[in-house]
Amino acid sequence: MFEWFHFLFTPTDEPEMTQSLIVLFLAISVGFFVGKIKLGNVSLGVSAVMFVGLFLGHLGFTMNVDLLQFVREFGLILFVYGIGIQVGPTFFSSFKKEGLVFNALGVGTVFLGGIITYLIHLLANIKVENAVGLMSGSVTNTPGLGAAKSTLIEIQKQLNLPTDHFSDPAIAYAITYPVGVFGIIFLIILAKNVLKIDLKNEVKLLKEKNKDSENKIVRQKCRVTNPDVFGKTIKQVLKEFKIEDVIISRQKHSGTTVVYSPSLDAVINRKDVLMVVAKQIDLDNFINCVGKISTDLFIESEEDVTTKIISVTHKTAVHKTLAQLDLYNQYDVRVTRVIRSGLELLAQPSLELFYGDTLMVVGNRQAIEEAEKIIGNSKKILLEPDFLSLFGGLIFGVIIGSIPFFIPSLPVPLKLGLAAGPLLAALFISRYGGVGVIHSYINNGAIHFMKDFGICMFFAAVGIKAGHGFYDSFIENNGWMWIYYGCFITFIPLTLLVLISRFVFKLNFYQMVGIMSGSYTDPAALAFSTKYLDSDIPNQSYATVYPLVTISRILVAQLLILLFAS
Template sequence: MFEWFKILFTPTDEPEMTQALIVLFLAISVGFFVGRIKIGSVSLGVSAVMFVGLFLGHLGYSMDVELIQFVREFGLILFVYGIGIQVGPSFFSSFKKEGIIFNALGVGTVFLGGIITYLIHLLVNVKIENAVGLMSGSVTNTPGLGAAKSTLVEIQKQLNLPADHFSDPAIAYAITYPVGVFGIILIIILAKNFLKIDLSKEVILLNKKNKDSENKIVRQKCRVTKAAVVGKTIKQVFKEFHIENIIISRQKHSGTRVVYSPSIDSIIQEKDVLMVVAKQKDINQFIDVVGKISTDLFIESEDDVTTKILSVTKKTATHKTLAQLDLYNQFDVRVTRVIRSGLEILAQPTLELFYGDTLMVVGDRRSIHEAEKIIENSSKILLEPDFLSLFGGLIFGVIIGSIPIMIPSLPVPLKLGLAAGPLLAALFISRYGGVGVIHSYINNGAIHFMKDFGICLFFAAVGIKAGHGFYDNFIENNGMIWIYYGCYITFIPLTILVLISRFMFKLNFYQMVGIMSGSYTDPAALAFSTKYLDSDIPNQSYATVYPLVTISRILVAQLLILLFAG
């Protein structure tokens, strides 16, 4: 009677589609549960899906070869594309600050790990595909493993090699993955103790260094008391005193309660109260020119002028500058700030608007209502998935990853592959707001779902595939020796990174921890560090180095395979 149930859950070498799907879903669901189990303050997180997949594969469960390859590659594409869209804006803007140093340290760590991997291959005669698996596991880098496997398949096709000519690097990856996860956490703890880090002092130094309060866009009231600006237009004051990056959102004359949004031709009168929007240092400069800080409460009244948040959802309003939209002259509505991917940007006339941007506007209610018609402001549309943009972006990424790059002496052309291609496409799209009908906006919930769903598919497929014969391979290749080799790849680059970051570049410990986690593309280590240090500061440097490090790890893994797999 229950024969059908037995068929669904009995391991077989040639599973039906139904059983294959059950195995896949079982690996993901049980893996998520196991990943939430904490040992102290550390948990495996989503990577537990791979270990559950290993166990299921070891028990004899399997999936069709083509199906498991599709699941693996599709999951990887979703994961890296989501990462690129999420960190793209902050990635490019970071290069104006310390991003160059951060990325140089991260990429240097990648290449040092690659050199150590090559030496392991050369000196102890570990097959290069296994060495690359050791490297990817020891630094918890999933896209690198995906790129290595894709390159091995390409070489097999081009050179007509048998399917079992190369070893599966996923086995070495699975063996050394825990070393990468727990190794970086150990280094973070040891570095804090050996360097005698005072966390409270580090926060003070970082705030002093970055002057966070000056980098944030704020608003402040000021009263006009300086005779030098009385009777002049705002435009004249800005030009005469070389004032830039300032927006005056409200103006109120002394002795009245009438508040309005001024134009650049509005005349400044004595004892006027102005609402200024800018970075704190620019506001301080402006107040020094016009007068003093004001405590007037009437200028904040919402009776005459109100503030509202609008979202750009009309396609005809995207990729236009604020000057081209000209909301002030058309509707007497002034844009003071633009929020994009969590970043606040001062609303300069030359700023180009992207789909999904959030505008903070000031004006009367009727005028704002008219301005809404220009940009649409539909929150419902932003909640609906735009599959044209999503899958159009994925197509763009797959095309980029498939472009062959001919390099002399390599057996097959170098390709960015299905890991780096979508990542680069996502970074490009998020930087420029879109390409044609493809736009960069994906709401945060959808991004997190896409990333987690993608990495779960990848980990499940890798685990189930590597689980077959995992124990035999562990014994045959002396898995403890592989773990020993993995420790070199994990600990040597990290230790050097800590020493150079701290003693050569004098980096703050919070920033250094973010670079360490980003260099090993390890979200588990990042999650640990934010809880261990009770701060979100490491997230910033993690996001800064993650994209370039991921691309570097993909290329290093591919090059090692292409150069030495023959």
């Protein structure tokens, strides 16, 4: 009576589509549950999906070959595209500060790991595809594994080689993956104790270091007391004292309770109260020149002037600068700041608006309502998925990843592949707010879902495929020796990274931990470090190095395969 049910959950070499889907869903659901189990402060997270897939594959479960390949590639594309959209806005701006040093350290770690991998291939007589699998697992880099597998498939097609000509690097990847996860965590703890890090002092030093370059936008009330500015316009004062990047959102004359949003031509009188919006260093400079901090409460009244948050959803405002919209002259509404992907930007006239940007505006209620008609402010539209932009961006990424680069002596052209291509496309789209009808806005919930869903599909497909013959391969290739070799790839570059970061570049420990996690693209290590250090500071340096490190790992994995695969 229940033969159909038994059929769905019975391992077979040629599964039907329904059986394949059951295996896929089983690996993801059980893996997600296992990933939440903690050993101390450490959990495997979504990477547990791969180990559950390995176990299912070992038991004989498998998937339809075409479906398995689609799930693996599509999952990887979704994952890297989501990463690119998420970190894109901060990635390019980070190069203006310490990002260059951070990325140099991260990329240096990648290439050192590649050299060690080649030496292991050469000296231990391990097939290069297995060595690349060892490398990808030892640094927990999934896109690198995906790029290696895609390159092997391309070589097989171009040279008419049998499908079993190359070994599956996913097996070596799975064997050394725990080394990468727990190795970096071990080194974070070791570095803190060996270097005798005082966390309170590190936080203090970092605050002092960033004091002059603080990007956070703040507001402050200012009382005008400097006689040199009495009777002058705001524009004249800013020009005379050479003050830039400051916005006056409100003004109240002494002896009145009337508050209004001033233009640059508004005159400043004795004891006027101004609401100033700027970065802390610019704000302090302005107040020192004009007067002193005020405690006036009337200027914060919402009776005459109110503050409202408006989202850019109308096409008439997208890719227009604030100067082009000219909201103040048209509607008597002043924009004080723009929030984009969690970053606060000062509302400079030259600032170009992207779809999904959030504007903080000041003005009377009726004027703000008129401005909303131009800007849009449709929360419903922002919540609805824009599949044209999402899949248009993915098409753009696949095209970039498919461009062949012909290099003499290589058996097949070098391609960025389905990992680096979508990542670069996402970085480009998020940097410029979109390309044509494709825009970069995806709400945070959708980004997290896309990333987790994509990596779960990839891990499940990789695990199920590698699970067949995993035990035999472990015994045949002396898996314990592979783990031993993986330790070289995990620990040598990371140890050098710690020493150079600390003693050459004098980096803060919190920043160094973020670079360590980002250089190995290890979200589990990042999650551990933020809890272990009780701080979100490592997230910043992690996001800074992640994109370039990911692209570098993809290229290194491909080059090793192309140069040395026999």
